[in-house]
Amino acid sequence: xxxxxxxxxxxxxxxxxxxxxxxxxxxxxxxxxxxxxxxxxxxxxxxxxxxxxxxxxxxxxxxxxxxxxxxxxxxxxxxxxxxxxxxxxxxxxxxxxxxxxxxxxxxxxxxxxxxxxxxxxxxxxxxxxxxxxxxxxxxxxxxxxxxxxxxxxxxxxxxxxxxxxxxxxxxxxxxxxxxxxxxxxxxxxxxxxxxxxxxxxxxxxxxxxxxxxxxxxxxxxxxxxxxxxxxxxxxxxxxxxxxxxxxxxxxxxxxxxxxxxxxxxxxxxxxxxxxxxxxxxxxxxxx
Amino acid sequence: xxxxxxxxxxxxxxxxxxxxxxxxxxxxxxxxxxxxxxxxxxxxxxxxxxxxxxxxxxxxxxxxxxxxxxxxxxxxxxxxxxxxxxxxxxxxxxxxxxxxxxxxxxxxxxxxxxxxxxxxxxxxxxxxxxxxxxxxxxxxxxxxxxxxxxxxxxxxxxxxxxxxxxxxxxxxxxxxxxxxxxxxxxxxxxxxxxxxxxxxxxxxxxxxxxxxxxxxxxxxxxxxxxxxxxxxxxxxxxxxxxxxxxxxxxxxxxx
Amino acid sequence: xxxxxxxxxxxxxxxxxxxxxxxxxxxxxxxxxxxxxxxxxxxxxxxxxxxxxxxxxxxxxxxxxxxxxxxxxxxxxxxxxxxxxxxxxxxxxxxxxxxxxxxxxxxxxxxxxxxxxxxxxxxxxxxxxxxxxxxxxxxxxxxxxxxxxxxxxxxxxxxxxxxxxxxxxxxxxxxxxxxxxxxxxxxxxxxxxxxxxxxxxxxxxxxxxxxxxxxxxxxxxxxxxxxxxxxxxxxxxxxxxxxxxxxxxxxxxxxxxxxxxxxxxxxxxxxxxxxxxxxxxxxxxxxxxxxxxxxxxxxxxxxxxxxxxxxxxxxxxxxx
Numbered sequence: 001x002x003x004x005x006x007x008x009x010x011x012x013x014x015x016x017x018x019x020x021x022x023x024x025x026x027x028x029x030x031x032x033x034x035x036x037x038x039x040x041x042x043x044x045x046x047x048x049x050x051x052x053x054x055x056x057x058x059x060x061x062x063x064x065x066x067x068x069x070x071x072x073x074x075x076x077x078x079x080x081x082x083x084x085x086x087x088x089x090x091x092x093x094x095x096x097x098x099x100x101x102x103x104x105x106x107x108x109x110x111x112x113x114x115x116x117x118x119x120x121x122x123x124x125x126x127x128x129x130x131x132x133x134x135x136x137x138x139x140x141x142x143x144x145x146x147x148x149x150x151x152x153x154x155x156x157x158x159x160x161x162x163x164x165x166x167x168x169x170x171x172x173x174x175x176x177x178x179x180x181x182x183x184x185x186x187x188x189x190x191x192x193x194x195x196x197x198x199x200x201x202x203x204x205x206x207x208x209x210x211x212x213x214x215x216x217x218x219x220x221x222x223x224x225x226x227x228x229x230x231x232x233x234x235x236x237x238x239x240x241x242x243x244x245x246x247x248x249x250x251x252x253x254x255x256x257x258x259x260x261x262x263x264x265x266x267x268x269x270x271x272x273x274x275x276x277x278x279x280x281x282x283x284x285x286x287x
Numbered sequence: 288x289x290x291x292x293x294x295x296x297x298x299x300x301x302x303x304x305x306x307x308x309x310x311x312x313x314x315x316x317x318x319x320x321x322x323x324x325x326x327x328x329x330x331x332x333x334x335x336x337x338x339x340x341x342x343x344x345x346x347x348x349x350x351x352x353x354x355x356x357x358x359x360x361x362x363x364x365x366x367x368x369x370x371x372x373x374x375x376x377x378x379x380x381x382x383x384x385x386x387x388x389x390x391x392x393x394x395x396x397x398x399x400x401x402x403x404x405x406x407x408x409x410x411x412x413x414x415x416x417x418x419x420x421x422x423x424x425x426x427x428x429x430x431x432x433x434x435x436x437x438x439x440x441x442x443x444x445x446x447x448x449x450x451x452x453x454x455x456x457x458x459x460x461x462x463x464x465x466x467x468x469x470x471x472x473x474x475x476x477x478x479x480x481x482x483x484x485x486x487x488x489x490x491x492x493x494x495x496x497x498x499x500x501x502x503x504x505x506x507x508x509x510x511x512x513x514x515x516x517x518x519x520x521x522x523x524x525x526x527x528x529x530x531x532x533x534x535x536x537x538x539x540x541x542x
Numbered sequence: 543x544x545x546x547x548x549x550x551x552x553x554x555x556x557x558x559x560x561x562x563x564x565x566x567x568x569x570x571x572x573x574x575x576x577x578x579x580x581x582x583x584x585x586x587x588x589x590x591x592x593x594x595x596x597x598x599x600x601x602x603x604x605x606x607x608x609x610x611x612x613x614x615x616x617x618x619x620x621x622x623x624x625x626x627x628x629x630x631x632x633x634x635x636x637x638x639x640x641x642x643x644x645x646x647x648x649x650x651x652x653x654x655x656x657x658x659x660x661x662x663x664x665x666x667x668x669x670x671x672x673x674x675x676x677x678x679x680x681x682x683x684x685x686x687x688x689x690x691x692x693x694x695x696x697x698x699x700x701x702x703x704x705x706x707x708x709x710x711x712x713x714x715x716x717x718x719x720x721x722x723x724x725x726x727x728x729x730x731x732x733x734x735x736x737x738x739x740x741x742x743x744x745x746x747x748x749x750x751x752x753x754x755x756x757x758x759x760x761x762x763x764x765x766x767x768x769x770x771x772x773x774x775x776x777x778x779x780x781x782x783x784x785x786x787x788x789x790x791x792x793x794x795x796x797x798x799x800x801x802x803x804x805x806x807x808x809x810x811x812x813x814x815x816x817x818x819x820x821x822x823x824x825x826x827x828x829x830x831x832x833x834x835x836x837x838x839x840x841x842x843x844x845x846x847x848x849x850x851x852x853x854x855x856x857x858x859x860x861x862x
Contacts (some may be wrong), residue, residue, distance in 0.1 A: 026651075088834070093792075099828070100831075102824060106822075106823035209729070228656065260671065266663040267664050272645065273656070363736040379733065380734075392740070
């Protein structure tokens with residue numbers, strides 16, 4: 001049983017890791033606590049649903065569309081609605097992103113209803129063995145893809161001009177401005193990257209689990225925890241946070257019963273906040 | 288006796304930020320009623336010393352004694368209430384409040400106000416405002432006033448706390464020569480009236496020479512010289528610190 | 543608001559009188575709606591003290607509403623009378639605020655807001671799972687009052703009105719006091735406040751305790767009024783969101799702001815609900831965005847700006 005639990009935890013954690021990074025980047029670097037993040041993840045799921053139902057395209061492929069659409073959406077929302085109000089402080093952006101969540105949630109409800117939806121893949125039931133444990137193929141594929149995307153994001157931040165620009169702005173806004181970096185553009189691209197990651201996560205989620213607008217609030221709760229565990233704006237920290245949350249949930253469900261699965265995350269978050277407010281990694285920026 | 292006259296004693300004060308030694312084993316004493324100039328080039332550690340003394344920073348090593356009590360581990364608000372106060376190099380006005388309200392806060396929470404009496408505190412705040420010459424703009428919001436007035440207000444705020452020792456952190460920064468002269472006159476006048484002890488922090492030599500009884504010079508976090516203005520201005524190490532070794536050599540060769 | 547203090551007081555007393563006699567002219571439905579408005583105004587005042595005046599946004603403040611509600615339900619299930627249970631519920635909430643506040647109030651800005659959301663969520667989970675004490679996710683009941691519905695509605699209407707008036711007045715006097723200056727200094731510049739002799743931790747903890755006090759009593763009244771409460775309902779994140787929107791539209795940092803905001807928001811919600819049932823979420827979202835864009839200082843802030851500008855223009859005319 002131990003190995004199976006471990007496998008489940010890692011697979012879940014990998015997905016959570018991808019999910020948390022986008023939110024963490026938005027909060028840590030763009031300075032926005034994006035309460036609409038859960039709705040954006042779900043949008044990614046529904047986009048893949050439509051591509052599957054109408055064009056029979058596998059979510060692992062349509063995720064590219066989800067990512068692209070959500071990237072553009074994120075850029076538009078940041079530029080049009082959030083950037084003008086950054087000076088209002090945390091209350092303004094918090095409530096604005098909540099308003100955006102309401103609007104997206106309402107659209108989802110109207111178009112797809114509150115029913116849980118699934119994408120039935122032909123290879124949904126396959127799994128392979130790893131020692132004593134069964135590894136579901138789709139979860140494994142999602143894990144791999146999530147890992148690749150995380151690594152690509154890291155490369156983007158470290159190796160590309162834009163990525164380095166974002167890092168520079170995060171470390172020292174005035175300094176970056178002084179060397180000619182367009183600060184607001186960096187914040188916007190960073191935010192859009194976050195929503196794109198949300199969309200990608202949604203597609204992966206849709207390939208494994210069922211989804212509905214009910215999950216929106218729950219996802220926001222989870223990404224909060226992941227971001228705080230990992231330290232805001234820290235890619236590998238968020239990845240670690242996602243894995244940790246995956247472990248905590250699987251362990252909690254196994255030992256305490258499934259109703260404690262959500263509560264465990266909350267309790268861990270509060271403990272971490274009190275003990276190490278800057279995250280387990282200790283610093284507010286990329287390690 | 289010598290002991291009773293020393294109001295502030297700083298002993299082996301250090302602050303390391305990781306490998307950076309912002310303040311390194313600094314010690315000096317301040318006698319009651321003195322004006323001690325604390326000078327040094329930018330980055331010498333002057334503001335860090337202030338933050339250490341008033342409790343804003345944790346000390347890596349060292350102790351601070353105020354009126355013969357050990358205040359090394361006290362919080363900033365406790366130290367302020369005992370009468371050891373400071374102003375800020377980059378002024379920190381209480382935004383969203385008027386000039387009078389800013390000074391009133393000092394009057395309410397500083398050493399003078401044992402009771403919670405708003406009336407007395409307001410009266411005292413108004414007296415201080417008149418003393419520094421701000422009574423005309425007392426109802427203005429702090430967001431609309433000039434830099435010299437902001438600095439006067441910060442000074443007034445500290446005075447309203449009825450302090451015994453004030454660390455004035457680069458009060459002259461940003462002022463033109465006339466304003467600097469005005470400020471010096473005001474500080475001297477207030478010092479006499481309120482029987483203050485002042486630690487006068489500056490990085491411009493000239494501003495501090497005419498006003499200080501003694502000077503302490505910091506450089507790279509260490510104390511390099513201490514003494515009367517005359518002694519300090521002629522000290523080799525000080526000239527090197529401010530003007531560089533080459534210039535110091537030239538000065539030496541010439542004179 | 544208007545510049546003459548005596549006129550202000552006179553107007554407020556008239557408004558109070560109107561409110562006291564209003565139920566005679568309204569249907570039971572509207573009496574309940576206005577009671578809810580009073581309740582939200584109280585919760586908003588609690589948040590107003592923390593966020594509007596002190597600059598620390600307790601996003602999860604609704605947890606005290608839930609604690610007040612559940613403490614009342616549990617207390618009354620043991621046979622205690624309502625009037626005894628309410629202070630006990632308030633004390634419970636205050637204890638929570640102090641225990642949770644001491645470690646968390648040293649975290650600045652964002653972290654404090656998020657920490658309170660986490661706490662709220664954690665308490666919700668505990669309440670949902672501690673079925674033996676709290677009735678679990680199914681909720682719990684309170685004793686039903688043995689009187690005609692109309693009479694009951696009026697009782698709670700007046701009780702909530704009284705709570706709103708008391709909490710608003712208290713806030714008014716607190717802000718004017720020395721403690722109030724300490725609170726405002728923390729928002730203005732916390733580091734400078736510390737150096738001026740203000741014990742900021744003490745101020746923050748006490749402010750949160752006061753906030754918990756008002757909010758929990760509102761929760762206690764709500765529980766007895768509804769006779770049935772469930773965890774999802776009294777720990778609902780929407781309570782916090784509504785409260786923030788109320789503060790935004792009414793104007794934070796003023797005493798009347800939350801009251802005005804509560805009226806505007808609840809009446810808007812009534813309209814949106816009945817007219818746009820299927821789209822009420824989106825409409826609420828759009829309303830929020832419109833408010834933030836066009837009325838960022840809230841009604842009270844905008845009106846006071848307007849009267850200030852008018853006064854300045856009048857003065858300029860005189861001097862020229």
